Amino acid sequence: MYWLVSLPLLESEDRSWTLVQNKTTYENDYSINFKFAIPDLRVGTLDSLMVLSDDLVKVNALVESVVNKIRRQLFDMGSGRAEDFQEVSVEGVSPDQYLERFSWNEAKYPPRRPLSETVSAITETIQRLEDDLKVRMSEYNQLKGLVTAAARKQTGSLAVRDLTGLVKADDAVNTENLITLFAVVTKQDKSEWLSTYETLSDFVVPRSSKLIFEDQDYSLFSVTLFKRVADSFKAAARSKGYQVRDYEFDQELQENQSEAAKTLKANADSKRSQLEQWSASAYGEAFSAWIHICAIRLFVESILRYGLPPKFLAVLLKPNQKNTTKLRKLLASLFGSSGTSQYFDGEAGATGGLAGESEMYPYVSFTVSVDG
CATH class of the missing domain: 1.20.1460 (subunit c (vma5p) of the yeast v-atpase, domain 2)
Structure with missing residues (x-):
């Protein structure tokens, strides 16, 4: 002072x-x-x-x-x-x-x-x-918000997050007769899921469920069954408190989303760098x-x-x-x-x-x- x-x-x-x-x-x-x-x-x-x-x-x-x-x-x-x-x-x-x-x-x-x-x-x-300053901050904050929203999709709770990136090609079956569904199960219900999922409907492939991913609160399981019983299986799972997520694996979509996320992050980083450089110069002038x-x-x-x-x-x-x-x-x-x-x-x-x-x-x- x-x-x-x-x-x-x-x-x-x-x-x-x-x-x-x-x-x-x-x-x-x-x-x-x-x-x-x-x-x-x-x-x-x-x-x-x-x-x-x-x-x-x-x-x-x-x-x-x-x-x-x-x-x-x-x-x-x-x-x-x-x-x-x-x-x-x-x-x-x-x-x-x-x-x-x-x-x-x-x-x-x-x-x-x-x-x-x-x-x-x-x-x-x-x-x-x-x-x-207002224009540059607005442009950067908009990109920053998009990056944050995309990151939230990838890091949020399994109950809401995007499954892209978690599910691999060999985790999903999708043929004329068979389909793989993905169930979100609370960690305390893991044992019950593994012991009962085969009985939730007819035509569930035995021993087909496997653990895909876990976060702090939930576990993501896959299960393979005949397509014609998919709806009845979902209804039975919901009655037990399990959340069945609709997800169809698409290799091209995964690659495109991954590339889009990288591009968005790079654009935000570039805009941040430009804002930082401009701010340093503008501060001196002001x-x-x-x-x-x-x-x-x-x-x-x-x-x-x-x-x-x-x-x-x-x-x-x-x-x-x-x-x-x-x-x-x-x-x-x-x-x-x-x-x-x-x-x-x-x-x-x-x-x-x-x-x-x-x-x-x-x-x-x-x-x-x-x-x-």
């Missing part, structure tokens, strides 16, 4: 930076600090800045939410461990390093272009990424866009707070979480032109800032959470 702040200059930028470093890092273990470079952006009119200030609150919320959506998608496809997420990069470095070494992308976002146009361009980019929005917000709020010409020091602080209250008080005492009580309450923060955040201090401050 970081604080992105702009501090009013005390004589010069160098003196302000040295003061912050001495008081927060060298003399106290309050924070690690990084200069946050913002170019000479085009200011425009005061009215346009006021409008943009309001818009930026909404845009920031949108951009941050898309960054976190893509981030969660990467977590969902991985192990969900933070150490795995460190492999994701933003322009070749980790998200933390990108933020700590932030440099404005002048080629992509010309500094002298009106800020409203830059914000609009970033918004369009983020909306495109969000739309792409994260970079978000930090540029943060930079614009800091610039706009600083102009509205300190006036023209721009005279402020932009700093990224990584607070020591044990000393955040002390750090706030220190910054307020150093940079509060009219004392700390007007802006800072050590217990509850304050009443609302220009940027629409829940905090207000005698300097502009935003919280940036890389971890979502």
